[in-house]
Amino acid sequence: MNALTFRLLEVFQRVVDLGSITAASTSLSLSQPTVSLQLKKLSSQIGMPLIEQHQGSIIMTDAGHAVYRCAQEVLTAHARLNSQIAALQGVEVGSLKLAVVTTAKYVIPPLLSEFCRAHPNIEINFTVGNRAQIIQRLTDNKDDLYIFSQPPEDAELVCYPFAENKLQVVAPCNYSGPNNCQLADLAEEKFLLREPGSGTRRLVDQYCRQNGVILNKVMIVESNEAIRLSVASGLGLAILSQHTLANSRQDDLKTLDIKDFPLKSHWQVVTHKRRPISLAASAFRDSLIDAFNQPEKITK
Template identity: 65%
Template sequence: MNAITFRLLEVFQHVVDTGSVTAASVELGLSQPTVSLQLKKLSSIVGMPLLEYRQGKATMTDAGIAVYRCAQEVLTSQQKLNSQIQALQGLEVGSLKLAVVTTAKYIIPPLLSPFCKAHPNIDVRFTVGNREKIVDRLARNQDDLYIFSLPPSNPELACTPFKENRLQVIAPPDYDGPDDCDLKALQSKKFLLRETGSGTRRAVDDFCHKHDFHFDNVMVIESNEAIRLAVSSGLGLAIVSEHTLAQVPKETVRVLKVEGFPLITHWQAVTITSRPLSLASKAFLESLTQPDA
């Protein structure tokens, strides 16, 4: 009987995590036929199908779920070994897999750039996605480090605050309504808000609940850039991170003076306590918490 190898488990894990043979082949640097052949070989060794296709989408069978869990355990142990080897070799080799929510894409590159220049031989993989995507990657244990403004509540996570995330109320540049007021004075205005579940929306909803406030007229837009553009075009008011505003000329929107704002949350670096961190991951996490970070 053929043995299940690290490579077979790695290929299967990538196919499941990326959702397709095509995407997995790109990540692994292999041809699609090679990835398909590896999947077929692993299924043959197990003696049962690992994936089934419904309406063109691959889902794991019960056997596939068992193999995926095994792959997670085995590859995590392999990462631990790699981390120990890296400790013997020093920080100049290794890898860092980083996944961040969309708004954090404005703050992480300036922090990542000097780290990469100082350690050019470290392999860095940087993934950006909406909260749902990054939470899914976290659940699958796909990365070393995750960046959220409001991390999921889970005792198996270690969360390290490292930078303020200030939320402001913004209006179109020609806005002539209430200003220097409380939020209730703006209740009749249309607000463009992120989708329920996003970090920004959760912070806003918590603020509203605390102050017994609700919006009368809401339009949901699932992109910070789209919200900013919609506000600058006169579509309504919004509550967004200052990091979003820092990317555009100040005259494109108007920041209102609203009681309780800026609403301050903190960017947090999140790790899974059961996943061993490489020296590179530890070093980058430490760099985030430096006073000048």
């Protein structure tokens, strides 16, 4: 196999990340035939096909996944070297790829804004998705840092708690049902909950299992905003993060006084041992930890 070049790996990474040759060619300021030629050259050097087209989507082969992981590691290490050299020269440059679960979008932007003001020359790529989408990005090693309230169990992850995440039981402002009670006393109320697998839902389900609580009327809503609006309109009760509630109107919801609530977990900033951490990512991770005074790291 001939020596791989940074350019070939960069082109392949960009095609996979953006999902098409057209988008990659625009991003790289190259023509589509040039990008296609680079992909063919890389496949030829590897000796196996790296991607397949299926219903207009690009799907990586097993070989493609291996090359993509290699590209991520090599290009990240190259970017880190450039950042270190720039730092030695007194120039702060670099990039930060950050992926967060949807509820964390209420927590991260103010902190990211402050970081950007302090480091104006760092390029930021900020992705928001549901837990399954962010786990997939983590599996594909697409980003430098990931924000979860319930990180996946993986020995290759290092997780740093940085902020408390509290879940409250909320009701419409005109709610007149049980209050000052246990969650089991609300078992016959309709609950609007996130989809199974989301961080919030996992914490709620864990509490219910441990305490023998069965919520008999559950409606799944795949958006915190939709849940909040639905509760405000009288459709049912919900269990939501205080961060979601803090970024919405307060006069159309009532927080109930339920035993053991708020349920508490921590937002965690997650890195992968396989991916060398850039100076920019390290700086932002440390800024999150410092902001909330949570120095302890957790290896999954």
